[in-house]
Amino acid sequence: MRAPSNPLRETVVPLALLGGDTLATFAALTLSYWLRYDSPLARYGIDVPDATFGRYLPLLCIGVALLVATFAQLGLYDSRLVLRRYQSLNTILKGTAFWLFAYLGVWLLSKLDPPISRLFAAIAFGCVVALLYVWRTVAYALVARSPVLARLRRRAVLLGWNDDARVLAADIARDPAHPFTLAGVVTLPGTATPFSSTAVCHPIGDKLMEAPRHLGEVTELDSILARESVDLVILTRLDLPRDQLSRIMEACERAYIEWKAVPGSFDIFLTGLRLQTVGRVPVLGVEELAINRLFHRALKRTVDLVGATVGLIASLPVALVLAALIKRESPDGPVFFEQKRIGAGHREFALWKLRSMRPDAAAADSVYQSTRRGDPRLLRIGAWMRRWNLDELPQFWNVLVGDMSLVGPRPERPYHVDRLAGEIPHYLPRHLVKPGMTGWAQVNGLRGDSDLHARVQHDIYYIENWSVWLDLQIIALTFVRWRDGNAA
Numbered sequence: 144m145r146a147p148s149n150p151l152r153e154t155v156v157p158l159a160l161l162g163g164d165t166l167a168t169f170a171a172l173t174l175s176y177w178l179r180y181d182s183p184l185a186r187y188g189i190d191v192p193d194a195t196f197g198r199y200l201p202l203l204c205i206g207v208a209l210l211v212a213t214f215a216q217l218g219l220y221d222s223r224l225v226l227r228r229y230q231s232l233n234t235i236l237k238g239t240a241f242w243l244f245a246y247l248g249v250w251l252l253s254k255l256d257p258p259i260s261r262l263f264a265a266i267a268f269g270c271v272v273a274l275l276y277v278w279r280t281v282a283y284a285l286v287a288r289s290p291v292l293a294r295l296r297r298r299a300v301l302l303g304w305n306d307d308a309r310v311l312a313a314d315i316a317r318d319p320a321h322p323f324t325l326a327g328v329v330t331l332p333g334t335a336t337p338f339s340s341t342a343v344c345h346p347i348g349d350k351l352m353e354a355p356r357h358l359g360e361v362t363e364l365d366s367i368l369a370r371e372s373v374d375l376v377i378l379t380r381l382d383l384p385r386d387q388l389s390r391i392m393e394a395c396e397r398a399y400i401e402w403k404a405v406p407g408s409f410d411i412f413l414t415g416l417r418l419q420t421v422g423r424v425p426v427l428g429v430e431e432l433a434i435n436r437l438f439h440r441a442l443k444r445t446v447d448l449v450g451a452t453v454g455l456i457a458s459l460p461v462a463l464v465l466a467a468l469i470k471r472e473s474p475d476g477p478v479f480f481e482q483k484r485i486g487a488g489h490r491e492f493a494l495w496k497l498r499s500m501r502p503d504a505a506a507a508d509s510v511y512q513s514t515r516r517g518d519p520r521l522l523r524i525g526a527w528m529r530r531w532n533l534d535e536l537p538q539f540w541n542v543l544v545g546d547m548s549l550v551g552p553r554p555e556r557p558y559h560v561d562r563l564a565g566e567i568p569h570y571l572p573r574h575l576v577k578p579g580m581t582g583w584a585q586v587n588g589l590r591g592d593s594d595l596h597a598r599v600q601h602d603i604y605y606i607e608n609w610s611v612w613l614d615l616q617i618i619a620l621t622f623v624r625w626r627d628g629n630a631a
Contacts, residue, residue: 148488149222149374152295156286157220157437161211163278164219168210171274172203175267179260198257206246210271213238213245215438221431225295226322228283235275243268287320296324298372300358302391303331303379307405311377311424312355323421326371327356329364331380332387364391368398377426378404389568396571397564399489434576434609442611443548450549450618451542458536465497465533468524476502479537484554487577492546494554495537499525538580550614551579552602553590567595573602576609583613586620 176199218224219234247264286292299315301308308328315325358367368376376395381388381404395402403426419426433439466478480498483491504520521529528534541547547554552573555563564570584590584601605613 149294151291152225152297153222154437156225156295157222160225160279160282161215161220161437163282164214164275165207165211167274167278168207168271169203171270172206172267174274175263175270176203178266178270179263202257202259205249206242206267209245209249210239210242212438213242215436218431218436220437223297223322223431226283226286226292226320228279231279232276235279236272239268239271239275242271283320292320293324297322297374298326299323299375299377300326300367300371300373301328301355301377301379302361302364304328305379307424308379311379311405311421311426314421314423323375325355326373327358329358329361329367331361331383361387361391364394365397368394368400373398373400376400376402377421378402380405393568396569399571399575432575432606432609434606439609439611443614444545446611446614447542447548451539454536454539455543458539461533462497462536465524465528465536469498469522472522472524473498473501483557484578485557485560485574486546486554487574489560489571489574491557492541492554494546495540497528497534497537498522499528499534535580542580546577548577548579550581550583550605550617551577552582552605553585553598554578563595567599569603570599572606573599576606581617581621583617586617 176196214220214234217234217238219231219238224231224234243264246267247259247261249259286295301311312325312328315321315323358371367373376391378388378391383391392402405424405426434443469476469478476498478498480496480500481493482496484494486492499522500518500520501522525534538547542549560570560574582602583605584598587601589598589601605617
């Protein structure tokens with residue numbers, strides 16, 4: 144099953160907000176320049192010679208870049224904040240306050256000419272907050288009154304029905320522009336069903352509100368998640384047997400659906416949880432990973448494009464020589480080898496390699512999860528290429544077209560993914576990110592015929608702790624440890 148995808152909510156709207164914030168910020172800094180230098184306020188500041196708008200324009204552009212980068216780093220363009228108006232405003236206030244000191248710090252360290260006026264920076268703080276608030280309020284109002292709203296709201300399912308579930312359902316029903324829309328309730332064993340699958344009125348607090356739909360029992364969770372196009376599962380009880388909790392988590396993992404839990408007086412069974420408030424109910428869950436934030440995705444993609452372009456150009460002479468040697472030893476087969484692999488979102492893509500085996504090797508491919516050393520199907524040149532990982536040079540093309548990244552979990556073949564998902568706990572979350580030519584597991588010696596459980600643990604560690612510096616470290620270690628007898 145593929146991960147739920149909503150390009151409008153996850154990419155289009157965040158990019159539109161990014162563009163609007165950039166324009167609003169530039170307008171705010173331009174207004175601040177006018178107030179500081181051309182309005183009656185000018186007489187209260189220290190005179191700055193030659194502070195014409197033309198000379199100040201580069202400083203304004205630096206200010207816009209610093210501010211937008213700060214907002215992105217604070218997660219303002221997270222798809223989960225699209226309909227969270229007040230949380231977004233709080234992030235804008237924090238980001239602008241940080242920017243004020245960073246902007247003045249740039250001036251102090253670099254001695255820009257003309258210098259940044261401190262009065263200008265103070266005025267800019269107020270103008271930026273005011274214009275961004277106006278722009279965001281107008282954008283929010285337009286979205287809340289348009290058909291787009293339904294496509295931006297995240298469909299949530301409540302797992303269990305109790306007092307917390309009632310309050311949460313009431314908060315969602317009360318706000319027509321709530322970030323969530325309630326798809327319904329899945330009941331747990333031993334839970335009464337005080338509502339039916341039809342629309343009826345149900346007492347919530349002191350009001351009669353339309354009762355949530357009863358979607359079925361937890362034993363039907365897999366089919367319910369597929370049928371209802373769910374984005375989020377909220378578990379309202381944690382006093383369940385551990386094996387049942389594990390089955391619920393695994394059902395969400397199989398569907399690539401985010402889950403959260405309403406905290407109670409029970410031990411938390413998963414590390415890395417974050418607390419947030421949905422309406423009046425505190426909800427505990429795994430927050431968006433840093434690797435999936437818009438700014439970080441753009442940064443990682445930029446590194447991939449630059450690295451793949453350089454890699455293709457630099458490796459071309461080597462690839463041509465290897466191609467000639469392959470044809471010389473095995474003239475009947477092609478030079479390149481195409482193989483289906485599973486990538487981000489559980490989507491299949493064609494992975495390219497230099498052919499290292501006999502042309503008929505694919506007939507026995509399903510027998511092997513990875514190629515073992517001394518495999519009789521290997522060509523002589525193929526065994527040598529694999530020792531140095533040179534058969535993977537064409538994967539720079541996979542990175543360039545966006546199927547892969549330079550760094551990430553190594554992709555597996557579809558039938559191996561299906562098998563390993565049933566054998567290794569938490570195997571499928573590896574596909575939340577693009578697979579990589581190299582990865583944290585690989586530079587730690589876990590390639591090819593190695594401990595699969597350890598490889599998965601390293602992949603999950605990478606996803607949870609991603610940073611651009613970790614990527615650069617892995618790339619550097621890949622070159623240091625280039626020769627590896629366990630190449631896959």
